Amino acid sequence: SQELEQSPQSLIVQEGKNLTINCTSSKTLYGLYWYKQKYGEGLIFLMMLQKGGEEKSHEKITAKLDEKKQQSSLHITASQPSHAGIYLCGADYQGAQKLVFGQGTRLTINP
């Protein structure tokens, strides 16, 4: 099984609705990164979590890291078309910024 599991793989929500993407690691994380990507383009850095229980927000996106540092969730409130894209979580296990990525979640926002 994968070291890092991201779910769901695909998500279609109506504009204005809230949504959550999860990222679960089989090992304790040193750090967890969230990125947004339009396929074939560069990564847009969203947030990086490092401390157990940490929560960060940017505009309508909130990311949390659990106390055990093995699970993170990304929550989008009142989704908008601009939120559409592929969301990737990346795990740093060594503190060396060498990342293992989840499978990605393709988010579609329907008007």
Added chain:
Amino acid sequence: GAVVSQHPSWVICKSGTSVKIECRSLDFQATTMFWYRQFPKQSLMLMATSNEGSKATYEQGVEKDKFLINHASLTLSTLTVTSAHPEDSSFYICSAERGGSTEAFFGQGTRLTVV
């Protein structure tokens, strides 16, 4: 903020030729850079770790003779895809490690198409 520049952003080459992709850290020194590859509808997979002044460390299953990595300076790593074939067509992206920072800084990526 730290900037990593990757060049070219896209390239089309003929089968059998070699292609070089550059990854530069513009405003910081990076002793370590990473190269990732992304297949259609798949996630990013680490190919190799590029260490300045020494040989790159390749992940299992990555052919080191096919994907040549050179990290000759603290601001530049290059990935050369040798004797490219259509199956090498992919999206390649680098990241640079910045000392004292916990954030990984990514380049814009390079879309390689081998025809």
